[in-house]
Amino acid sequence: MQLIEGIHQIEVPTPFPVGAVNCYLLEGSPLTLIDTGVKSSLAIGTLESGLSEAGYSIEDIEQICLTHGHVDHIGLARTIMNRSDRSMNVWIHQMDSERLIDYEGYIDDRMRAYHRIATESGAPIQEGILDSQPALARYFLKLGESVEEVRFAEDKGMIETGLGALTVEWAPGHSLGSVCYALDSKKVLFSGDHVLGDISSNPSLDFDGILGISLLKYFESLEKIRKYSGYSVYPGHRNVIGDLAARIDDLLADYERKFNQTEEHLGDVPTTIYDLSRKLYGEYDSGQLILALAETQDLVRVLESRGQAKLLTHNGILCACK
Ligand SMILES: [Zn+2]
Incomplete structure (x- = not known):
């Protein structure tokens, strides 16, 4: 057209x-x-x-x-x-x-990054991110060169x-x-x-x-x-x-709304990034897991940079609180 x-x-x-x-x-x-x-x-x-x-x-x-x-x-x-x-x-x-330049290497890197973010955010094992990774990698490998x-x-x-x-x-x-x-x-x-x-x-x-x-x-x-x-x-x-x-x-106004929502869900007791993502995004399916975790981490990081939240590690898991 x-x-x-x-x-x-x-x-x-x-x-x-x-x-x-x-x-x-x-x-x-x-x-x-x-x-x-x-x-x-x-x-x-x-x-x-x-x-x-x-x-x-x-x-x-x-x-x-x-x-x-x-x-x-x-x-x-x-x-x-x-x-x-x-x-x-x-x-x-x-x-x-x-x-x-190295499409296969990039897919490997991404899979490692997905694994890392799921683990550090406290995603439960039943989310299946680890089991589905080899199939996901094979799927992506076919789509590029x-x-x-x-x-x-x-x-x-x-x-x-x-x-x-x-x-x-x-x-x-x-x-x-x-x-x-x-x-x-x-x-x-x-x-x-x-x-x-x-x-x-x-x-x-x-x-x-x-x-x-x-x-x-x-x-x-x-x-x-x-x-x-x-x-x-x-x-x-x-x-x-x-x-x-x-x-x-x-777009900027949408993010301000998300910052406000995130802040509302934070209390004095640390909550894992995974649990916080469920509060923010509800019943998303496992295909949306990485995106939800990544955005939740980022929202908390921005709030932290504004002095409105704390990001900490609790029992090896990333958590957020007021
Ligand atoms: Zn695109």
């Missing part, structure tokens, strides 16, 4: 609850694809038919710009490179590049496309190496999963802690792109965002 002259959106299906990922084709030379979809025959077929509707084939793609290193965005990069007979630039921010030869999309760097230069805006939060690409010539911002129209960006899920509390980093990154209010915002999932400033304000 052509969004404006020279820019086509292709909705590529994923097996995840979020639904399709939006890939964007920028016409002209070099013919540029922003994000790729997962590696599946359904995704390849959909990408092919979207490209052909715009008058192109996979073999015509000359450059790939990735908004971040999650598999729904990077999974097909290797397949597209293999189908091309020319050398191709694949751009990704350095902090997400390891995920692409490594690309060793990448170029780093650096903050404020410029990448030439057929429609003008893209400016890279590093926006850590959803992942450490998330970027937005601004196309000033068309007043368009490709926001990846940093800002989505009607769903959360889940900025707590990349909980490495290297950059500090990921929620706070995410808030900084939201303010960083506020200057693109007035641009059309083309996100990684769902619909185009018309009013960026309003969306940023909504």
Whole structure:
């Protein structure tokens, strides 16, 4: 579907609850694809038919710009490179590049991180996170592939496309190496999963802690792109965002509500992060466990940084209290 002259959106299906990922084709030379979809025959077929509707084939793609290193965005990069007979630039921010350069290693890392967060948060054994891990890892491994030869999309760097230069805006939060690409010539911002129209960006899920509390980093990154209010915002999932400033304000207000709710559930007696997550999110299923624990930890950390909560270790388990 052509969004404006020279820019086509292709909705590529994923097996995840979020639904399709939006890939964007920028016409002209070099013919540029922003994000790729997962590696599946359904995704390849959909990408092919979207490209052909715009008058192109996979073999015509000359450059790939990735908004971040999650598999729904990077999974097909290797397949597209293999189908091309020319050398191709694949751009990704350095902090997400390891995920692409060594996809298998990244999946191993993630599984270890999931195990760690479930254990340290006090999730009961019946949540089954340990038993289901090998199957989960096998499932993810099928959906992506490594690309060793990448170029780093650096903050404020410029990448030439057929429609003008893209400016890279590093926006850590959803992942450490998330970027937005601004196309000033068309007043368009490709926001990846940093800002989505009607769903959360889940900025707590990349909980490495290297950059500090990921929620706070995410808030900084939201303010960083506020200057693109007035641009059309083309996100990684769902619909185009018309009013960026309003969306940023909504997201910040949502989090303030969550901080208040979290504070209300805290008492003088320490409660485990797992128990607190059940109070906050109710009867979520085991597929949502890691996300719920990661966000609960982050909410408490932010409250602690404001002097409104304490995070402590009790019998080896992370707990929170007033
Ligand atoms: Zn995504």
